[in-house]
Amino acid sequence: MRRSFRQPALVLLLSSIPLIAGCGGGDDDPAASRFAWLATRAEQVRELSFEREVPVRTVSRDEVDAEAAQAAAAIAEEALATLAATYGRLGYFPPDMDLHATLGQSMDLFAAWYSPENKAISLIGEVDDQVLIHEYVHGLQDQHFDLGGLLEATLTSDAHLALRAAVEGDAMLAEVRFLLQEQSDADLDQINWAVLINAARSAGEQILEKNELPALFVDYPSFAYGFGFEYCVHNLTGASAASPRSDRPSPFDWSREDALFSDRIPATTQQILTLDGQDPVVRVGLEEVPPELADRLDPLDWDSLGEWLSYLLLRPLDGAPALGDMRALAATWDGDRALFVRDRQTDATGTAWASAWDDPEAAAGIEAALWQLYGGAAIDEGEPRLGRAEDGELVWIERRDERVVALKNVDEGLMPALAEAAFPSGIKPMRLRLRTRPSLAAWLSRRLPGLP
Incomplete structure (x- = not known):
């Protein structure tokens, strides 16, 4: 299977809008002169200056595909087995x-990339000027804010995707500014943002619809470009899809964008999706194996899925009878914690996902969705929380008010105590948990060209 992607989302959507179609600069110029001009234009539209030159190289699509296949083949079987046993x-x-x-399939979505590790831009064949502007902006971000360090410091998949959205949205915003100036002699204060924002959202949805693999494997491209673009548009200009004209004086203050990489780094995908309008995140427990189970269960990994990955988990159920709109349901997210454990006696891997939602009604929708996700059914009339999944594994799904916990493949005798750790009565004083391995979103992004 090959994924049905061709170009970065912004390139696709901009090419369909007459106002800013095409590219500037002239591809007939010698390569060095063209790159130098575009690097200068990137500095101008992003209002940052390069501290050092960013090298540019050209590779073929076949070379990228071969590198992807080789990298996937080199992944240890143990790592893949753990991924399958957990997520x-x-x-x-x-x-x-x-x-x-x-993981070895080509990611045809990308026409170019910037590598924070190599500090260089790679182009797949000939690319338009706006693509290079986008990648040069990533170089500026890295030189001024240490992109690699910021991304490595994210502790959860939710936080990683939120930061990715700021990274991509910022570069897309500068890309739009470049095209406006080159094609229309205009700037960001002269645009109705609704068309571009809606097109960016649609591009992300098309990635999900046309992708032949489970949505998890396109979590980053389906989220970071479209939603990150609107987030950065709103951050800089005050505009949004709902209010498409800027409400801030021009020229816009690009230090607001700089702050997204320093003192206002977005922490959750819900923060991106709500344009900083989310409620405070709720603690849900399961930050570690309960002490009374520590002699039986080893913690393998932990994560926070956040609103976007919660939606991708439930997305296959969208429109199912009695369930309804999974996107709207995921938007009621208030907090979550996934904990993966190994049973020392049986060597079985189990999953535990605790979550909090806006209200009991939303939590009841999540509870029903999880039973359908696992194809589960109760096996004891006296204990409706205990069931068996379609694959034969035991599940425990429990709701109390606006909180839900779902356990899978955990020993039946351990389930009540593990579930209790997800509810207020079981939450212990918070301890800082550091990572011994990347979060899922960070690990998956490393499968893509040039991403740390």
Whole structure:
């Protein structure tokens, strides 16, 4: 299978809008002169200056595909088995999926990339000027804010995707400014943002619809470009899809964008989706194995899924009878914690996902969705929380008011105590948890060209 992607989302959507179609600069110029001019234009539209030159190289699509396949083949079987036993078991993809083949597929979405590790831009063949502007802006971000360090410091998949959205949205915003200036002699204060924002959103949705793999494997491109673009438009100009004219004086203060990489780094995907309008995140417990189970269960990994990955988990159920709109349901997210454990006696891997939602009604929708996600049914009339999934594994799904916990493949005798740790009575004083391995979103992004 190959994914049905061709170009970065912004390139696609901009090419369909007559106001700013095409590219400036002239591809007939010698390469060095063109690159130098575009680097200068990137400085101007992003209002930052390069501290050092960013090298540019050109590679073929075949070379990129071969590198992707080689990198996937080099992934240890143990790592893939752990991924399947944790996030696969949680419900993102069938645990028996061929992950070597999945991760080795070409990511045709990308026409170019900037590598924070190599400090260089790679182009796949000839690209338009706006693509290079986008990548040069990533170089500026890295030189001024240490992109690699910021991304490595994110502790959860939710936080990683939120920062990715700021990274991509900022570069897209500068890209739009470049095209406006080159094609229309205009600037960001002269645009009705509704068309561009809606097109960016649609591009992300098309990635999900046309992708032949489980949505988890396009979490970053489906989220960061479209939603990150609107977030940065709103951050800089005050405009949004709902209010498409800027409400701030021109010229706009680009230090507001700088702050997204320093003292106002977005922390959750809900913060991106709500344009900083989210409620405070709720603690839900399951930050560690309960002490009374520590002699039996080893913690393997932990994460926070956030609103976007919660939606991708439930997305296959969208429109199912009695469930309704999974996107709207995921938008009621208030906090979550995934904990993956290994049973010392049986060597079985189990999953535990605790979550909090806006109200009991939303939590009841999540509870019903999880039973359908696992194809589960209660096996004891006297204990409706205990059931068996379609694959034969035990599940425990419990709701109390606006909180829900779902356990899978955990020993039946351990389930009540593990579930209790997800509710207020079981939450212990918070301890700082550092990562020994990247979060899922960070690990998946490393499968893409040039991303740390």
